[in-house]
Amino acid sequence: MDLSGAPESGNVEDRRGMRATGGAIAGGGGLLIVIIGLIFGVDVSKLGMTGGGQEREGPPPADNYKPFVSKVLGTIETVWRDEFGKPSNRYGNVRYQNAKLVLFSSGVNTGGCGFAPSDVGPFYCPADRTIYLDPSFFNELVQKLGGSKGEFSQAYVIAHENGHHVQNLLGYSARVDAKRKTRQENEYSIRLELQADYLAGVWAYHGQEKFKFIKPGDVEDALKTARAIGDDRIMQKMGRKAWPESFNHGTAEQRLASFSAGMRTGNATKAKLDEFFTVGFDAHTAELDPALFR
Numbered sequence: 001m002d003l004s005g006a007p008e009s010g011n012v013e014d015r016r017g018m019r020a021t022g023g024a025i026a027g028g029g030g031l032l033i034v035i036i037g038l039i040f041g042v043d044v045s046k047l048g049m050t051g052g053g054q055e056r057e058g059p060p061p062a063d064n065y066k067p068f069v070s071k072v073l074g075t076i077e078t079v080w081r082d083e084f085g086k087p088s089n090r091y092g093n094v095r096y097q098n099a100k101l102v103l104f105s106s107g108v109n110t111g112g113c114g115f116a117p118s119d120v121g122p123f124y125c126p127a128d129r130t131i132y133l134d135p136s137f138f139n140e141l142v143q144k145l146g147g148s149k150g151e152f153s154q155a156y157v158i159a160h161e162n163g164h165h166v167q168n169l170l171g172y173s174a175r176v177d178a179k180r181k182t183r184q185e186n187e188y189s190i191r192l193e194l195q196a197d198y199l200a201g202v203w204a205y206h207g208q209e210k211f212k213f214i215k216p217g218d219v220e221d222a223l224k225t226a227r228a229i230g231d232d233r234i235m236q237k238m239g240r241k242a243w244p245e246s247f248n249h250g251t252a253e254q255r256l257a258s259f260s261a262g263m264r265t266g267n268a269t270k271a272k273l274d275e276f277f278t279v280g281f282d283a284h285t286a287e288l289d290p291a292l293f294r
Helices: 029-039 064-083 137-145 150-168 170-179 187-209 218-228 231-238 254-263 270-275
Strands: 012-014 017-023 051-055 100-103 106-110 115-117 123-127 130-133
Touching: 012 064, 017 106, 017 150, 064 130, 064 150, 064 187, 106 137, 106 231, 123 150, 130 150, 137 187, 150 187, 150 218, 170 187, 187 254, 187 270, 218 231, 218 254, 231 254
Parallel strands: 012 100, 100 130
Antiparallel strands: 017 051, 106 115, 123 130
């Protein structure tokens, strides 16, 4: 991935080397953390807990990871600021506000979603509009799930999490929140996750137009990761039977198709994004109507 012409975001905080501790169960915005935790097979009793603060145990690693993430986030901010500014997208009076991104190690205390251990993987907390990322996740992605830790693959994951931020601003997250503890909870979670994959593809389309950052092999890396983190593939890797009734992120093929569709078209109109919540859903396969991705 060539980020030499990319702007650098000032919204990245490096908390690696700080220690966080969990405490009492937090209310409210821990839903997305719990969803990710269930997929990665972690102890959900650790999730969404309030912490007692974070203490510095040592300096952040002297590596180039924060500059890399800052440039990835800089391209994401540029793309979505432009997309929100297009009258043709029909977002109404909603203006784009940048998300923050926190790098951490071991565990982290959020500003509204409680405490989360690294096991949950990357996540977005809607309460504080922040993406949380432990870079060691990408080693797990390769070793346990068969994904890629190539730079564009990592950028796709960050763009997916920022997609949840876009959904938060546009009101899609609230639609899913309203379905908590109903029979449609998993269906709407899948709709939200596939839309976030699509939004990551939209970033790739417009980011490539603006910054020419894609190098040979990059797209293949991202597609490999999109396929690896499908619900069915993850459950198979964990030695579990892939029951569609338990899916909440989407199948491997639909995650791949959604990201690819966004990357192919770059269409971020409100009408297109609404389709993720209006097209048919097959409860037997936990899949949206494939016509959505054409």
